[in-house]
Amino acid sequence: MKREKINQSTPESEAALRQELVEHFREKRELLRQQWVQQMNAKGLLAGLTQEEIENESITIYDTCIVCLETGEYEGAQTYARRMAERGVLRGMTTEQIIGGILTLRNVYGRSLFEWYQQDMERLSAALDIYEPVADKIISVVALAFVEEREKVVRQQQEAIRELSTPVLQVRDQLLILPIIGVIDTHRARQITEQLLRTIRTRRAKVVVMDITGVPAVDSKIAGHLVQTVDASKLMGATVIVTGISPEIAQTLVTLGVDIAKMNTVGDLQGGIEVANEFLGYKVVRTEPETSLNHQEKKVQ
Amino acid sequence: MLVPILKQGDYLIASIQSELSDADLLKLRDDLVSRVGEFHSRGVIVDVTVLDVMDSFATRTLRAMAHMIMLRGAETVIVGIQPEVAFSMVQLGLKLEGVETALDLEEGLTLLDHRTKGDNKRAR
Amino acid sequence: MPDELCIPVSSEIDIVTARQKGRELAARLGFSNTELTLIATAISEVTRNIVEYARRGELCLSIVQQGNKRGISVIASDRGPGIPNIKLAMQDGYSTGHSLGLGLPGAKRLMDEFEIVSEVGKGTKVTMKKWVQNNVR
Known part of the structure; x- marks a missing residue:
């Protein structure tokens, strides 16, 4: 019956043809969806998915695409793609799996159109004019969702690495050590300061030894940030001792005219900790040099 | 909003209870500067734990207050500046030069004990 | 609390109201504690x-969106004497009143965007914005 309709060459409006495509895809839904799943399976794109997931997801994706074609609205597809990306990236699905899957669906839809309209090249061409932009748009929606999700994950990881890269360590009561390693930019300097201030509060620290041995270079901006860290700690009642200033950084600081008179500096970390101990009223006394290993040997004897 | 001022031995303790307007702050300054003389106090603690903003005016007023109190022969310690507030103050370029700061009331009292004892020794 | 509100400013008491409302609005956008304080x-x-230079004016707060980033916009406007030399006023340490002179340049450092327009005899308008970090980077 459809065939007859197609063979009639009366010109129809684009909307009617669009509706016809929609109906066609809906009618053939089971057949085309099965084809799609089979093809994806053959390409190994469904690895790691359960049978149930494949069923559910393929139905939803299939229907969502038809809604796009019918309404010209992509919001549903965007929301779904984002959700899929979120889960997919979490589960370690590859970009190839996702994009490959959508490209396969595009082929399945396309091929069915070719079969359907093979008698009428003119209508096929008109149908493709409607179908192709929608298919393109869907692919770009999916690809974008995935790229965004990846970027989000990368951002979160960067954040996590940044936080891990500057641990604030408590050495003893009221004494914190802040070893800074690597390049400092404004964002990291800010994060270091915030983290240090919070730790000063929770650990009730009075002295902080900030070791910058591992910082390769300092410009005026970073020097400013370091001074701010020292000043902010002071406002919370904690004294900062800066250690490990390399000859290069020392030169930079002096050249930049950073106010070093108010900074407590000690050559190296060890010296810094000694000064901090003194400041806090601790005295480190050396007793009989006796390692626990020797101790045990003695016992055995 | 009035700030209650407690006299405890040689010290005066002012603990701010809520956000202060400029006028409240100026009143606190005047009250403390006059009471230091009245009670012959040796130290003053201002607890700013509840303040979630210390702008240029608040900083300037507290610093001026500390300097006035110093001129009247007592020490001032500002205690309880929150981490976020400290961060914001240095970003703004604000410092409390010449003013002692401590983590909280307890640390502030210890600091004052330390400093006023030192003064005693020198005086004797 | 609506997405947009204006607070008439005519005395120093309004300063406290303005920053409290600003913090409330910004908190809804998901700024960190430190950023709320800034x-x-x-x-x-x-x-x-x-308050210091114009005596009265208005402070308007609103949620703004630009592309996919969201933020808070703060507009402080008055019909006061205006600032004759903005460049000078934006220098650290410059002040014609009795402040530290850190007010405007300081505020600029705390925010992401800062714009000041002033005309002598007509008034001053300061527009500042801060974006929620996650969406910026």
């Missing part, structure tokens, strides 16, 4: 600027 402090500075 925003509240910047609002405090520009509002005080109105």
